[in-house]
Amino acid sequence: MSGALSGSVDGTVTGAVTGATSRAVGRSVPPGLRPAMDDERLARAAWSRLAEPGDAAAAALVGEVGAALALEAVVTGRGPARWRSRLQDVDPVADLATARAVGARLVVPGDEEWPATLDDLAHAAAGDGRPLGVPACLWVRGPLRLDAVAARSAALVGSRAATGYGEHVTAELAAGLADRGWAVVSGGAYGIDAAAHRAALAVGGASVAVLACGVDRSYPSGNAALLARLAREGAVLSEVPPGSTPTRWRFLERNRLIAALTGGTVVVEATWRSGALSTADRAERLLRPVGAVPGPVTSPASAGCHRLLRERGAVCVTGPDEVAELLGRVGEVHAAPPPQEVRFFDGLSADELRVAESLPLRGAATTGRLVRDAGLDEGSVRAALGRLELAGLAARDEGGWRLARRP
Numbered sequence: 001m002s003g004a005l006s007g008s009v010d011g012t013v014t015g016a017v018t019g020a021t022s023r024a025v026g027r028s029v030p031p032g033l034r035p036a037m038d039d040e041r042l043a044r045a046a047w048s049r050l051a052e053p054g055d056a057a058a059a060a061l062v063g064e065v066g067a068a069l070a071l072e073a074v075v076t077g078r079g080p081a082r083w084r085s086r087l088q089d090v091d092p093v094a095d096l097a098t099a100r101a102v103g104a105r106l107v108v109p110g111d112e113e114w115p116a117t118l119d120d121l122a123h124a125a126a127g128d129g130r131p132l133g134v135p136a137c138l139w140v141r142g143p144l145r146l147d148a149v150a151a152r153s154a155a156l157v158g159s160r161a162a163t164g165y166g167e168h169v170t171a172e173l174a175a176g177l178a179d180r181g182w183a184v185v186s187g188g189a190y191g192i193d194a195a196a197h198r199a200a201l202a203v204g205g206a207s208v209a210v211l212a213c214g215v216d217r218s219y220p221s222g223n224a225a226l227l228a229r230l231a232r233e234g235a236v237l238s239e240v241p242p243g244s245t246p247t248r249w250r251f252l253e254r255n256r257l258i259a260a261l262t263g264g265t266v267v268v269e270a271t272w273r274s275g276a277l278s279t280a281d282r283a284e285r286l287l288r289p290v291g292a293v294p295g296p297v298t299s300p301a302s303a304g305c306h307r308l309l310r311e312r313g314a315v316c317v318t319g320p321d322e323v324a325e326l327l328g329r330v331g332e333v334h335a336a337p338p339p340q341e342v343r344f345f346d347g348l349s350a351d352e353l354r355v356a357e358s359l360p361l362r363g364a365a366t367t368g369r370l371v372r373d374a375g376l377d378e379g380s381v382r383a384a385l386g387r388l389e390l391a392g393l394a395a396r397d398e399g400g401w402r403l404a405r406r407p
Helices: 031-038 040-050 056-065 067-075 092-101 116-124 146-151 162-179 192-202 219-233 248-261 275-286 300-313 320-327 351-356 367-374 380-392
Strands: 104-107 138-142 153-158 183-186 207-210 235-238 267-269 290-292 396-397 400-403
Touching: 031 040, 031 067, 031 092, 040 056, 040 067, 040 092, 040 192, 056 067, 056 116, 056 248, 056 267, 067 146, 067 396, 092 104, 092 235, 104 219, 116 146, 116 248, 146 153, 146 183, 146 235, 146 248, 153 162, 153 275, 162 219, 162 320, 183 248, 192 207, 192 219, 192 267, 207 219, 207 248, 207 396, 219 235, 248 275, 248 380, 267 300, 275 290, 290 300, 290 320, 351 367, 351 380, 367 380, 367 400, 380 396
Parallel strands: 153 183, 153 267, 183 207, 207 235, 267 290
Antiparallel strands: 104 138, 138 235, 396 400
């Protein structure tokens, strides 16, 4: 084992593999762990229950020596005590059986479906310097392939206590992105998350929910029907095994998966200390673009978005075209901007505008009067009148000039 792990986290990882043999000789191996000692996939499933999401030491150890050998180090007593305390509860074969019963599958690094964008987590750290950590595996329900999702997806996140404004904007963004072929990724929670998932599904688009609990659980319970539909038509995924309960820590850590899985994150509506801001922070640390939707300056529900715009350099986005432009590849063609209001005097030069505004609607103005009213010399006024006449804006009348039609 290299010195990369020496002294990491609490120092207990140092030498975890040193002296470990190919079998945990002389130690009692919990029955549920025996199959995983020689099987890398089962070992990764075991680690998803053994270590908490975002455990930097576990991610580093598994990444360096492999899941099976790292598991053996724990069984032999050379790993941190916090892992050994869970050994009796780890049964990856049972977890896989539970997953199959609900139509879920295990996806591990090296599988064709594994989203390579998650590997960026190995090279990024949180604000406290703690590595974000690549998950040992993913538990997935639904027909969508994660590698396809990672290739073209956007994270839409925000507060659970969303306003009508926030839900309306979220629906427009999600539906517009789905129509443009983007997968919409969020956290399956109330408020902005649910609005994003529903809008994407409503237009026949792809949507993925990243959960803080097992994929066999419906949390929050009020979104049970939505999560079931995502499992049928899109995907729900988690890095914790079936049966796992949601905790505050797991909610925070799943945000790094949302940020890493997608091409960028847009915060639609968030309070000053909203958890959605942690997703934006992780996206920024992963060098992903971050967008924020502005809201009413009097609304506390948008204070977090304004904070991102003012302090963190987030890009202001107001529609799906702007999100697609922010997250899309360089040179990618986006939809044309919406039609703009055409005004009566649009396209006129400065001299033409001054002369046109001096022309009366009724009666006629002489050239001398136009010279005085426009503040130009006679040559400039006559030249401007000629061009305005050709454009159909000025007309000769008895004794002078007038506007050809009402603005």
